[in-house]
Amino acid sequence: MSAAPILAAFRQAFAEAWAGGAGALLPLGFLGGTAVLVPLGIGSDTDTLSAVGPGIIWVSLALSSLVTLERIFQADVEDGTLDLWLQTGAPMAGIAAAKTLAHWLAAGLPLALASPLLALMFQAQASLELLVHLGLYALGGLAFFFWGGVGAALSATVRRGGLLISIIALPLYVPTAIFGALAMTGGIGSDGAPMLLAASTLFACAVAPYAMAAALRLAAD
Amino acid sequence: MWSAFANPHKFLKFSAVAAPLFYGAGALCILWGLWQGLWIVPKDEYQGGDIMRVMFIHVPAAWLAMASYSGLAVASFVWFIWRHELADIAAKAIAPLGAVWTALCLATGAIWGKPTWGTWWQWDDARMMSVLFLLFLFLGYMALRASMDSRQKAARAGAILAMVGAINVPLIKFSVDLFTSLHQPASVITADGPKMAAVYLAPLLVSSLGHGLLFGGLVMTHMRTEIRQRRIARLTAQALE
Numbered sequence: 001m002s003a004a005p006i007l008a009a010f011r012q013a014f015a016e017a018w019a020g021g022a023g024a025l026l027p028l029g030f031l032g033g034t035a036v037l038v039p040l041g042i043g044s045d046t047d048t049l050s051a052v053g054p055g056i057i058w059v060s061l062a063l064s065s066l067v068t069l070e071r072i073f074q075a076d077v078e079d080g081t082l083d084l085w086l087q088t089g090a091p092m093a094g095i096a097a098a099k100t101l102a103h104w105l106a107a108g109l110p111l112a113l114a115s116p117l118l119a120l121m122f123q124a125q126a127s128l129e130l131l132v133h134l135g136l137y138a139l140g141g142l143a144f145f146f147w148g149g150v151g152a153a154l155s156a157t158v159r160r161g162g163l164l165i166s167i168i169a170l171p172l173y174v175p176t177a178i179f180g181a182l183a184m185t186g187g188i189g190s191d192g193a194p195m196l197l198a199a200s201t202l203f204a205c206a207v208a209p210y211a212m213a214a215a216l217r218l219a220a221d
Numbered sequence: 222m223w224s225a226f227a228n229p230h231k232f233l234k235f236s237a238v239a240a241p242l243f244y245g246a247g248a249l250c251i252l253w254g255l256w257q258g259l260w261i262v263p264k265d266e267y268q269g270g271d272i273m274r275v276m277f278i279h280v281p282a283a284w285l286a287m288a289s290y291s292g293l294a295v296a297s298f299v300w301f302i303w304r305h306e307l308a309d310i311a312a313k314a315i316a317p318l319g320a321v322w323t324a325l326c327l328a329t330g331a332i333w334g335k336p337t338w339g340t341w342w343q344w345d346d347a348r349m350m351s352v353l354f355l356l357f358l359f360l361g362y363m364a365l366r367a368s369m370d371s372r373q374k375a376a377r378a379g380a381i382l383a384m385v386g387a388i389n390v391p392l393i394k395f396s397v398d399l400f401t402s403l404h405q406p407a408s409v410i411t412a413d414g415p416k417m418a419a420v421y422l423a424p425l426l427v428s429s430l431g432h433g434l435l436f437g438g439l440v441m442t443h444m445r446t447e448i449r450q451r452r453i454a455r456l457t458a459q460a461l462e
Contacts, residue, residue, distance in 0.1 A: 150385055154378050158368045167361040168382060171354035175388075178350075203388075211385045218377045 005090035010098040012081075013072070017106030027064030027107045028114060034060050035121045046123045053122025054133065054184045057115050061108065061137060062173050065144040066166050068107040072099060072149065073156040073216060082156075082220050092213035097205070100149040100212070108141035133184060136197060140180040143201040146208035147172035153215035175200045227305035229448050236441040243438030250431025254281075257424035265421075269337035275329050276421070281429040282326035285436055286355055289319030293362070294387035297380035307444070309376040312383065313366065314443030318436060320359035326352055358386040372451075 038056055039049060073096075076082040085095055115137045116130040124130065151168035155161030179200055183193035258277035265273045293315045300308035330349065331341040343349060365382055369375035 150382075154365060154382055155368065157370075157374075161368070164361075164364055164368055167357060167364055171357045171361065171386060172388075174350065174354050207385065207388075211381055214381050215378065218374060218381070221374070 003090075003094075005085060005088045006094045006098045009085065009095040010102050013099040013102035014106055016075075017068070017103055025110075027060075027068060027111050030064050030067065031057070031060040031111055031114065031118060035118050038122075050123040050125075053119055053124055055181065056122065057111075057118055057137060058140070058177060058180055061111055061141045062144050062177065064107060064111055065104075065141065065148040066151075066162075066169060068103060069145065069148040069152040070162045070165060072103055072152050073212075073219065074152075074161070077156045077219050082216060086217070086220055092216055093209035096149065096153065096212035096216060097146075097209035100145055100208070103149075104142055104145040108145050109138060112137035112141055136180060136183050136194065139197055139201050140176050143176040143204040144169075144173055146201075146204040147176075150208050150211045150215065153212040153219065156216065156219040176204070227303075227307050229307060232307055233445060233448065236445055240438045240441040240445070243434045243441065247431045247434030247436075247438060250427050250434060252431075254424045254428025254431055258428065262420050262424060269333065272333055272336050275333045277424055277428045279326060279329035279333055280425055281432040282322050282329060283352065284429055285432050286319065286323040286326050286352060288433070289315055289322060289436065290355055290358065290387070293319060293359075293383050297383035300376060301380040301384065309380070310444050310447045311440065312376075312379060313447060314440045316359055316362050316366075316379075318439055318443070320356060320363070322432070322436065323352060323356040323359060327356065362386070 034056060038052070042048060042052065073082070076085075085092065112134055115134050119130050119133065120126060148165065148169045150172065151165035152161075154168060155164040158164055176197065179193055179197040183197050254277050258274050262274075264271050268276075293312050296308045296312040296315065299305060300312060327349075330352075334343070335341050362379055362382055366375040366379045369378055
């Protein structure tokens, strides 16, 4: 048993994310669209915008993970890639984690990297805090992608499973969303909330790959 | 010892007696609790006056919402590890009933909250949010099962999702103490014993027991129906061969 199938899965997922009409740019377009439409929708008042800005970015992160994850495992079930992976004897959890990580790198991390710019569009004060927020978005986004991956793996055999992924993943996003928002507003002490956010992300990274692996073995049957 | 409960024949025999008993005892407990709650106990002005009497449905529903999800997770776990079909049948029966009690908890909570706190719903209250997402967990479980094309696949996918979702149940209790909110902190199960006056506690506990018994009876009836449906499906398949 070697790590080769896992690396191959990572490369495949990363290439997949960029192939076919720049799929990885879709979340950025999504977020950019939101950044323009929100001020039009709720008014251009500076205080209001800077208050809702972080929340809008969290929501966009969660939604973009759902948008990009819909097809992540479905194509592998359809074209037989999944069966080949199972035959290599490589740990399925490792492959699932590699694919999810690649998708986060392609679609989640760029969102986090763009967040300071977007925060400025939402009238936030330019400060180093925006870079701290960038880290929080990256961390929370990772949890979103892993839990969303569970939904994607479970509905891999379901046609038009997008809605199913949303309803499965939504409750799993809750801890991350709550801790993320608390970390931004400085609730429960300055250190507590970021620590809890990190803990919930690590938990997702530890648990989700095994759930994905079990779901993918089911999908291959 | 436990595997004795996995035998559908023994379950059918047991539940034929137990389900009616659960219905009867549950009805008595709920009626007594309602009678005490609506007519006997004094109203608590601090909790909104007469509206606090909704507590005798709201609190049992909240407990049952959490307990039924735990039950769903345990049944899923047992099915996933030992493949006792009865565990899957139980999980399938628990999900819609759990969703109903969770919805009841949300509805009665909103009715209580409007006159007392001045709002039907408060978004920064972690406890309300957790129960809402518990409802989504139930709905997601049912939607996932319904979208699978075979019974075996539905059972497997459902079991995985229920076990993953089980992390939400401890979070409900955890979040109560973590966030400052409108919702009063736990007042029945605390380290120092119940903080609630005994006059409220007795009807509350009896009412909760009644809801639990009613829930148990309904689960058994659902399971009996499901066992018979599977039997019919098997016999039909045999007859067609």
